[in-house]
Amino acid sequence: MINKQVSSVASAVADIPDGATVMVGGFGASGSPIELIHALIDHGAKDLTVINNNTGNGEVGLAALIGNRQVRKMICSFPRSSQSKVFPELYKEGLIELELVPQGTLAERIRAAGAGIPAFFTPTTVGTVLAEGKETRDFDGRSYVMEPWLKADFALIKCETADPVGNLTYNKTARNFNPLMCMAATTTIVQTRKLVKSGDIDPEHVITPGIFVNRVVEVSDPVHEDTLIAEGRRYP
Amino acid sequence: MINKQVSSVASAVADIPDGATVMVGGFGASGSPIELIHALIDHGAKDLTVINNNTGNGEVGLAALIGNRQVRKMICSFPRSSQSKVFPELYKEGLIELELVPQGTLAERIRAAGAGIPAFFTPTTVGTVLAEGKETRDFDGRSYVMEPWLKADFALIKCETADPVGNLTYNKTARNFNPLMCMAATTTIVQTRKLVKSGDIDPEHVITPGIFVNRVVEVSDPVHEDTLIAEGRRYP
Amino acid sequence: MNAAASTGWNREQMAARAAQDIPDGSYVNLGIGIPELVAKFVPEGREFIYHTENGMLGMGPPPAEEERDLDLMNAGKKYVTAVAGAAYFHHADSFSMIRGGHIDVCVLGTMQVAANGDIANWSTGAPGAIPAVGGAMDLVQGVKKIYVITQHTTKTGDPKLVEHCSYPLTGPGVVSRIYTDLAVVDVTPAGFRVVELAPGITFAEVEEKTGAQILPPG
């Protein structure tokens, strides 16, 4: 029987090498795979390129990974927020690189990688500094910018329910980038709040089919970034 | 209150003009909006360009629309099958045009139209006669063909459950092209087996959000192409 | 509130005025700040469906603190609720709604708007500033109508309606209409044109506080 379950977050991330490109699901705090990120901090892989919409908050989760100096470059749409300080400080000191990508283009580039589409045209950024150096082209009298797919070696994903073949469902707006990143990484690692039997997820309700998932680890009572920050926690 | 329900299939299709481009959901018999197609036959709009994976079977549904000489051109991936005879006969007599598009490219071109992507690159058809005359380009050492989006004026869609704001669910493999075509047409017309109250579809289980839907008509006991053909039926 | 009226519209009044221009049944995306207030002023008899770009249609008002769901946020990362008829979806589907022209109206705040409809609301372009664009460039290119709500001038009195944006653009030629504390202003082929003056405000005052040629109502 196919069974993608692994026993711990530590073993799930153990083969992520230095220099890897890692997608991290979530939009701000919602859908962020905090336990997998903390396992990656314990694991210690360095020189990472990390793809996420943001750069984390406080000193837990993604912000802690960045603070631990494991990240060489961030690819994101919105690198600052009310409670982010780790990334801004390193960025201002020139200690971390930034590739800024508009949110919809970021989503579509990730989806394109998963769908085998090496490039596509979008109106987003036309006429702005973010289109500089990019190929533009007119279709039906309007200008568009060409954007390339965005792939990763690993994806760290948080979901609500998973089965042993890797079918996933999400909870509300914690879905966000997670299903796309599942498609775009060579190895997709998922933490799920509930691991259920094969057949327990209605095939009509599957959001991420198991073909996009390599490893599933149950984290039945996940922490939440906002809660950790409210408690003044930091990691490690 | 927003309510996209219309009272009959006849009123749902009444404004489709001659010369319109019409997407028709379904893959072979499954997911084919037969009642809407028959209403379009009754309505009589001519000179249509129709987009569907196939060209219909027997002398009902899409095949009947073609047989009634309302279709100028078919855009599809697979225009013949074991029980199709209407299209092949007209095609051999030069009475209907055909644009042949590989199935995955057809799906992606429709999705691109819905997503505001005027063109994308795909490996499909590279090195074949179907790539002739198309722009090709190398990415990472591999060749790809550029394909444009594919839009429509109207889409005729079949679903399982709909609510008054147009949220839709489908039944099994009857889903196929239907959710994509909802996105890509200026006016999307849906026949649903069940019309439920707003809030009766779990927001997690919505496949087509109502933003992609303009009109919903309840057809509570829809006919099925295979059944009609087995009974030797024809329309009108 | 005569005093307030004589010096134009306040934040709520600007939002309420914008809400008047949104047709019943519209799909609406509201930016952070004053634009969020539009949801409080939906005119009687109309219903808007709110899109939030992090993956939801049918966004409802903020929950009571004890009813918060940590997995139910809006694009501003505030906790929200879902109305009956809501739907969740992933980011690519969400931005397909935006880029594909399915959202009817987006109401944004801004730093500058130019007379040709250019908008600059994402970066000052200052050296050393950390750029952050989010979904702003997607929204201005994709949504059918872009409305802006903004004070007519900056806190230091500089005009925000200008001939050319000095800040980096979010998008060129995309703004349809602007709601300020002083007036409702359309972007027309001939440049800015006042559609309506706030109570107690004269056209001369608007003209004086606008950094570009502006046409009177009518």
Add this chain to the structure above:
Amino acid sequence: MNAAASTGWNREQMAARAAQDIPDGSYVNLGIGIPELVAKFVPEGREFIYHTENGMLGMGPPPAEEERDLDLMNAGKKYVTAVAGAAYFHHADSFSMIRGGHIDVCVLGTMQVAANGDIANWSTGAPGAIPAVGGAMDLVQGVKKIYVITQHTTKTGDPKLVEHCSYPLTGPGVVSRIYTDLAVVDVTPAGFRVVELAPGITFAEVEEKTGAQILPPG
């Protein structure tokens, strides 16, 4: 069944031989015809998950006639079932799985295969024929390994393994391995190479019935 063995493999045996080369846990797409038989010969201890391009993973065997669901078909428009752990999705997601390289193995029938891995299985190119491509061109470009099951020659004895395809290509240089009634043949940088001969078949016979240079096993 000595008589059968002495003249090579039959349809079931070809399918069973192909099944031996598919690793446990593979995501597999089976073409119409002989390839469909592969599902009957999954080796002991292995599990394959079947993809059908019309929108399903976890396709199961055909149902009893009275258990048919008219909305549950495969890409060949035959009625099928769903196994535990199945998932439904729309066509764009389905072909993302194909084009994006997520399907491990596709087993196809063919009209011709060339020594460089070119495959021609969608059209004879005859004037007046109605072209129909379906998902064939997507599958051969997207799936990680393309296996072909075919009779070694046509009914009239013409070779189907050829130097260059005379029919219009489905895709260039995409085939990895071919299972015929006579042999298992790999496409290598040096051209066709026999990997295994069917019982009672000699290399000389395979060589004679192949329309291109072919290398012996070893």
